[in-house]
Amino acid sequence: MIAEAGLALLWFAAALALLQLFAGAMSLGRLADGDFAGIVRPAAIIQGPLVGLSFLMLVWLFLRTDLSVLLVAANSHSAKPFIFKLAGTWGNHEGSMLLWVTVMALSGSFVALVERRLPERTMIATLAAQAFVSLGFYAFLLFSSNPFERLPRPVPEGNGLNPLLQDIGLAFHPPTLYIGYVGLSVAFSFAVGALLTREVGPAFARAMRPWVLGSWIFLTVGITAGSYWAYYELGWGGWWFWDPVENASLMPWLAATALLHSASVLVSRDALRTWTLMLGVVAFSMSMVGTFLVRSGILTSVHAFAVDPERGSFILALLAIYIGGALALFGARASTVSEGKQFSLVSREAGLVFNNVALSAILGIVLLGTLYPLLTEAFDTKVSVGPPYFNPVGAIFAIPMIVVMAIGPLLRWRRDSFGRITKILVLPAVLTALVLAGAAVLVPGIGILPLLGLGLSLGLGIGSLLPLVGRDLRRTPLPTWGMVVGHFGLAVALFGMASESAFSTEKLVAAKAGDTVTVGPWSVELAGVEPVAGPNWTALEANMIARYQGGAPITLHPQSRNFTQPPMTTSESALSTRWNGQLYAVLGEQGLDGRWQLRLWWKPFVPLIWLGGFLIALGGALALVGRVMGDVRRGAQRRRIEMRRENNPLPGAVPEPAE
Amino acid sequence: MSTALKPKHQRLALVVLALVVLVGAALLAAWGLRGQASYFYVPSDIASDPPEAGRAVRLGGMVQEGSIKTMPDGVTVAFIVGDGEATVPVRYTGITPDLFVEGSGVVADGRLAPDGTFVADSLLAKHDENYMPRELEDMSKAQAKAVVAETE
Numbered sequence: 001m002i003a004e005a006g007l008a009l010l011w012f013a014a015a016l017a018l019l020q021l022f023a024g025a026m027s028l029g030r031l032a033d034g035d036f037a038g039i040v041r042p043a044a045i046i047q048g049p050l051v052g053l054s055f056l057m058l059v060w061l062f063l064r065t066d067l068s069v070l071l072v073a074a075n076s077h078s079a080k081p082f083i084f085k086l087a088g089t090w091g092n093h094e095g096s097m098l099l100w101v102t103v104m105a106l107s108g109s110f111v112a113l114v115e116r117r118l119p120e121r122t123m124i125a126t127l128a129a130q131a132f133v134s135l136g137f138y139a140f141l142l143f144s145s146n147p148f149e150r151l152p153r154p155v156p157e158g159n160g161l162n163p164l165l166q167d168i169g170l171a172f173h174p175p176t177l178y179i180g181y182v183g184l185s186v187a188f189s190f191a192v193g194a195l196l197t198r199e200v201g202p203a204f205a206r207a208m209r210p211w212v213l214g215s216w217i218f219l220t221v222g223i224t225a226g227s228y229w230a231y232y233e234l235g236w237g238g239w240w241f242w243d244p245v246e247n248a249s250l251m252p253w254l255a256a257t258a259l260l261h262s263a264s265v266l267v268s269r270d271a272l273r274t275w276t277l278m279l280g281v282v283a284f285s286m287s288m289v290g291t292f293l294v295r296s297g298i299l300t301s302v303h304a305f306a307v308d309p310e311r312g313s314f315i316l317a318l319l320a321i322y323i324g325g326a327l328a329l330f331g332a333r334a335s336t337v338s339e340g341k342q343f344s345l346v347s348r349e350a351g352l353v354f355n356n357v358a359l360s361a362i363l364g365i366v367l368l369g370t371l372y373p374l375l376t377e378a379f380d381t382k383v384s385v386g387p388p389y390f391n392p393v394g395a396i397f398a399i400p401m402i403v404v405m406a407i408g409p410l411l412r413w414r415r416d417s418f419g420r421i422t423k424i425l426v427l428p429a430v431l432t433a434l435v436l437a438g439a440a441v442l443v444p445g446i447g448i449l450p451l452l453g454l455g456l457s458l459g460l461g462i463g464s465l466l467p468l469v470g471r472d473l474r475r476t477p478l479p480t481w482g483m484v485v486g487h488f489g490l491a492v493a494l495f496g497m498a499s500e501s502a503f504s505t506e507k508l509v510a511a512k513a514g515d516t517v518t519v520g521p522w523s524v525e526l527a528g529v530e531p532v533a534g535p536n537w538t539a540l541e542a543n544m545i546a547r548y549q550g551g552a553p554i555t556l557h558p559q560s561r562n563f564t565q566p567p568m569t570t571s572e573s574a575l576s577t578r579w580n581g582q583l584y585a586v587l588g589e590q591g592l593d594g595r596w597q598l599r600l601w602w603k604p605f606v607p608l609i610w611l612g613g614f615l616i617a618l619g620g621a622l623a624l625v626g627r628v629m630g631d632v633r634r635g636a637q638r639r640r641i642e643m644r645r646e647n648n649p650l651p652g653a654v655p656e657p658a659e
Numbered sequence: 660m661s662t663a664l665k666p667k668h669q670r671l672a673l674v675v676l677a678l679v680v681l682v683g684a685a686l687l688a689a690w691g692l693r694g695q696a697s698y699f700y701v702p703s704d705i706a707s708d709p710p711e712a713g714r715a716v717r718l719g720g721m722v723q724e725g726s727i728k729t730m731p732d733g734v735t736v737a738f739i740v741g742d743g744e745a746t747v748p749v750r751y752t753g754i755t756p757d758l759f760v761e762g763s764g765v766v767a768d769g770r771l772a773p774d775g776t777f778v779a780d781s782l783l784a785k786h787d788e789n790y791m792p793r794e795l796e797d798m799s800k801a802q803a804k805a806v807v808a809e810t811e
Contacts, residue, residue, distance in 0.1 A: 235754075236781075345672060357677045361684035368688045384699060384717055385692065393691040397684060508753055510733020569758075588734075588754035595733045597754050 024128025048109025087171030126193030183215025191280030205266035224613030248290030351408030358401035406463025453498025478626025486619025493612025520602030
């Protein structure tokens, strides 16, 4: 009964979305009186709980391992640990689409419930756009990916979950990214709503900004966690592969980063109106392009799963309708959106424009590189695009962007002079140059990109802290802290990336018990290899004793793990983290002579890559908290003023509360 | 310098700058991608028109039955990749992927050595029982069967 109830709730929610779209369109077109407008908000508010409940029912079916449901039988197994039964709910196509729709419906409810700053007409247009987008996904779920489908008769046991996905990092990685993707659908709806009513100004940007910030935080965390997962779980020691699935999450992140910054300009200075609208459309389009690439199987990836060409066409159709529709609307309306305020070529605005252009260029490069194999395949030429393309071509735009990132926050709004800021920047510039020269001399054979990375990370690290100089730190607003922490986080991550590629050392050997291997400053002894067993796997586990420069022994236990359901072998790497880097060990196969293959890496400062990623997300979170608190305070102040005005009507205007 | 410009000209300058950068990005990307064509080879391609030694290419095919041999250092494997028409000897130093087995598909990134051996930097085998490298999907079933028949 639970499965049928879950499906019924979905149908009901889809019907409400249809009603929401219809009522919104009627009242926008002034085809009916105000009564229709009154339906839009409640319809949006009720959808969230309905779909949420439906999702909880699917979770319940997975937790109980209800083998009469096709999806559960195909993706779960009664012997699976609890946490992976839970994660199994979204570790497959249908479940992840239901999660997508759930997040979308809950966001819609939230917007309808709390957003009171926009003009009512714009709000209705936004909610109608949101309903239009949701309907496509409801249709996708109900007509092509029903998660609640029953089997004709229950099976005795389930199929299990892909062992690579049975990892705590990956269990929460897809939902994190999904929240990010779907949050951008809200930004998209705001942009479409604003285009429909031509109300594009600071109020629109202020309403949209928390959604962009929120999605951006989740995307940042998701990408960072995904990179770390690939690094330790796949056992190849790499943290970024330029794989289509990785690019699928990077592209919306790049667009959202640009949108975040242009929305700030729109809020603070009422400039970049059309550009911000355009990015609002592009950011969600990138989420959908990513979903299409991952779900359609059109590009093979080392970690694409749940692929199906028919679903690919469905997403492609949605993509064409939404992106095509929004771009057509943009084309028709963009010229009627009035221009914003002016600014000088040397100003904070110009710095942010530069950042936006560079981010767009990088986005274009990643998009082209990801789609290029598809295009050439149409002409029967198979190509693979990889790091030799992405790294140098992307760096051409990333490097100037990072330079401007260090300078931009020091510039004043509207107009500034180079003379004023060069004085501030002399010290970081000189330090960076010295370190660059030092590294080039001390480390022979260091590549140009790692060298530039090291130098830029130092310059940006110092530059990003400069906005705090001379401020009372306790009275510095949270959003300013957010910017400083976020930019500093990028410097930290960049240092980790450059250090990893410049200084990593690797050792690959065949060793027998008792042998000692040295890698970088480490000596690692293979004490032995023992069989061990887990809840649904057995493994061969190496016992290694590692010493850093002859210091205290640390034990490492890399495994080669065998799963029976489905049958598969995975490598579990072992990591030992110090403040200055990470030792990485993988156990390979046993040769005929009894020796074990061992692969060891010493990667100096590599954890900074992910620490930096989390700092970037933390910066976003600080900014979001600061903004939301500011909005709440301003709202309370406005209400107080209104109340005073009602109680005590005075001639003359009451000043608006300051930003 | 900028103070001399009228606001309208400043805006125009920014738009022009943005366009120049974006067009530049597209040109750079096109230039970067140009080098990526003629990158993937199957053994019969190598037999008929071999890439020059040392150029980074990708080789795809089936691992022949009985061809995997481990070298005395314990970490280098030598094997033969075929596509039913031609074969190429491959050498790889490293831990082989979990699903790297004889009679199964493999994609190797690396370069051709002067002696005609393909030296692989990385191997990509079937990821799981459902996954097949895209480059191998088009090798016709007949070809695959021929490889199996030939080596059994």
